[in-house]
Amino acid sequence: MPYVSQTQHVDRVRGAIEGRLPAPANSSRLVSSWQRSYEQYRLDPSSVIGPRVLTSAELREVQGKEEAFLRASGQCLTRLHEMIRVADYCVMLSDAHGVTIDYRIDRDRRNDFKHAGLYIGSCWSEREEGTCGIANVLTDLAPITVHKTDHFRAAFTTLTCSASPIFAPTGELIGVLDASAIRSPDNRDSQGLVFQLVRQSASLIEDGYFLNQTAQHWILFGHQSRHFVEAQPEALIAFDECGNIAAANRKAHESIAGLDGPRHIDEIFDTSEVRLHDVARTDMIVALRLRATGAMLYARIRAPMRRAARPLVATRPADPHADGSIGAMSRFLHSSDERTARNAQVALRIAGKRLPVLLLGETGVGKEVFARAVHDSGSRRTRPFVAVNCGAIPEPLIESELFGYAPGAFTGARNRGARGKIALAHGGTLFLDEIGDMPLGLQTRLLRVLAEGEVVPLGGDTPVRVDIDVICATHRDPMQMVEAGSFREDLYYRLSGATLRIPPLRERTDIREVIDTVFNEEAQAATHVLMLDPQFAGRLAAFSWPGNIRQLRNVLRYACAVCDSARVELRHVSPDFAAQLAPAVTPALAANSTSPASADDERARIVAALTRCQWRPNAAALALGISRATLYRRIARLGIVGPHRT
Structure with missing residues (x-):
């Protein structure tokens, strides 16, 4: 139906509500929405005012609560926009209240769409805007196309909107995906293809969010055809270590009987001939018989991607710090190493407080991982995290890399110039790794950026406003560099708003937990089930690790790759590293060691292991490669007394 005047539109709405005129598109859903908009919400169908739009601060607050949803949907939004x-x-993309929290629009058409109300931060609830695509989905929880004069308000009668709901793993609505056009053919059948693309994309977002929220569970990927299990699985079922089903996606509920209530995985599938946990390690595709129907479902099993931190829930807490942790910071916050946990606690308190952070620590301790966790814990978590290694960029290029350059700034420059890393981090976090390697001349320019909030591209004369949080890291001692004149004192004080020291791996009391975590991550890539030999793990825990976690990961990655058995042992490491590992002290050697020097060495080694393991005898004995009984005998012989008994 073509666009009509305000008067004609009002007459048509009232006539349909009163039953005098036919319903729009013969849809009872649309008539019901028109009636609610007119009678319940008292909206004016002749209104040509656009939708309410949140302020930047209000929008950031809403987006901050939807971090996982935004992460799961970003690529799908981009892919759908490329198609249409x-x-x-x-x-x-709207949240469960109709607020547009993300969008994709051609840059040269942004003003046209914005004038029509199709803009980030716009609010599309039925209470405020009446009948429209997002509002109807929020109300009816079903996909719909609202085409031109199907809209309740005259302001939107030139628009066409196809929208589809997105649900959480537990079935609660978390958002709506919408594709809208300002101009389109009058025939609503022209929207059929777009409508189907929106539904498919919403399903993909839903499954992506499902996998993100159930990452601490075992996941069954299933399809009726073996050939589509890897490429396009339909059924997703999450279950815990004991086999209790935690959640399932909509396709699974539609195609598999018995998933509505609390059930065990063995009640749904006949698993008498296969262990699902073993299937996960082999990455095989197995045929599972459904107990209810006898039909076959082909499936692959994925092991948990992260340790369970809290029960599976559908909604995000209103306060992102309500449980004392957020995102990747929880792995540090729950560490048994006191310094690591304290760093995480401080980071959570300062995240989003516009305070520069300086991370100090040896090479390989995970400074960038910690910096990203700090970023993910603050209000800028949905904005860019841009990392720059100041020591890896050649000195002649670092200036253009950081600050960007204007067109024709130097030979070989792009015709349109280029934005630097600082400008790319606008609204988010700039991470400067190895800041101690930045040349003095660039330190001066960086200081000006931090002081004035502006960056001037190389060869340019017009400053560009930037709003960034800054996290820096270095393995050097910045105060020594200041005293030596190789680092600006004023820049040091500008960057060290909060200084956190990341402990080296050899000093961490949770070193065994770190080893187990890294091993489990690397073992995922193996083609068969792998276990870490306890004595080998003890030898690793006693090693000094000059390369820290980076070195540990490379050692275990190599060992998992070459291991041809179920147990990863010392014989699986590279010869160079095997030569560096000191042999564990055996009971026979200890009995024959009678010299004071050897006794002192042994005492120091045992005390160090006990300290590292927080004086837990089981863990210390494992780290030393001896039995607990042997450890007790040595403690008594050497007169070692724990700190809790002095």
């Missing part, structure tokens, strides 16, 4: 942009559509 040629027809002049924009793509919008």
Whole structure:
């Protein structure tokens, strides 16, 4: 139906509500929405005012609560827009209240879409805007196309909107995906293809969010055809270590009986001939018989991607710090190493407080991983995290890399110039790794950026405003560099708003937990089930690790790759590293060691192991490669007394 005047539109709405005129598109859903908009919400169908739009601060607050949802949807939004942009559509993602929290729009058409109300931060609840795509999905929890004069308000009668709901693993609505166009053919059948693409994309977002929220569970990927299990699985079922089903996606509920209530995986599938946990390690595709129907489902099993931190829930807490942790910071916060946990606690308190952070620590301790966790814990978590290694970029290039350059700034420069890393981090976090390697001349320019909030591209004369949080890291002692004149004192004080020292691996009391975590991550890539030999793990825990976690990961990655058995042992490491590992002290050797020097060495080694393991005898004995009884005998012979008994 073509666009009509305000008067004609009002007459048509009232006539349909009163039953005098036919319903829009013969849809009872649309008539019901018109009736609610008119009678319950008292909206004016002749209104040509655009939708309410949140302020930047209000939008950031809403987006901050939807971090996982935004991460799961970003690529799908981009892919959908690429498919329909040629027809002049924009793509919008709303939360469960109708607020547009993300969108994709061609840059040269942004003003046109914004004038029509199709903009980030716009609010599309039925209470405020009446009948429209997002509002109807929020109300009816079903996909719909609201085409031109199907809209309740005259302001939107030139728009066409196809929208589809997105649900959490537990079935609660978490958002709506919408594709809208300002101009389109009058025939609503022209929207059929876009409508299907929106539904498919919403399903992909839903599954992506499902996998993100159930990462601490075992996941069954299933399809009726073996050939589509890897490429396009339909059924997703999450279950815990004991086999209790925690959640399932919509396709699984539609195609598999018995998933509605609390069930065990063995009640749904006949697993008498296969252990699902073993299937996960082999990455095999297995045929599972459904107990209810006898039909076969082909499946692959994925082991948990991270340790369970809290029960599976559908909604995000209103306060992102309500449980004392957020995102990747929880792995540090729950560490048994006191310094690591204290660093995480401080980081959570300062995240989003516009305070520069300086991370100090040896090479390989995980400074960038910690910096990203700090970023993910603050209000800028949905904005860019841009990392720059100041020591890896050649000195002649670091200036253009950081600050960007204007067109024709130097020979070989791009015709349009280039934005630097600082500008790319606008609104987010800039991580400067190895800041101690930055040349003095660039330190001066960086200081000005931090002081004035502006960056001037190389060869340019117009400053560009930037709003960034800054995290820096170095393995050097910055105060020594200041005293030596190789680092600006004023820049040091500008960067060290909060200084955190990341402990080296050899000093961490949770070293055994770190080893187990890294091993489990690397073992995922193996083609068969792998276990870490306890004595080998003890030898690793006693090693000094000059390369820290980076070195540990490389050692275990190599060992998992070459291991041809179920147990990863010392014989699986590279010869160079095997030569560096000191042999464990055996009981026979200890009995024959009578010299004071050897006794002192042994005492120091045992005390060091006990200290590292927080004086837990089981862990210390494992780290030393001896039995607990042997450890007790040596403690008594050497007169070692724990700190809790002095």
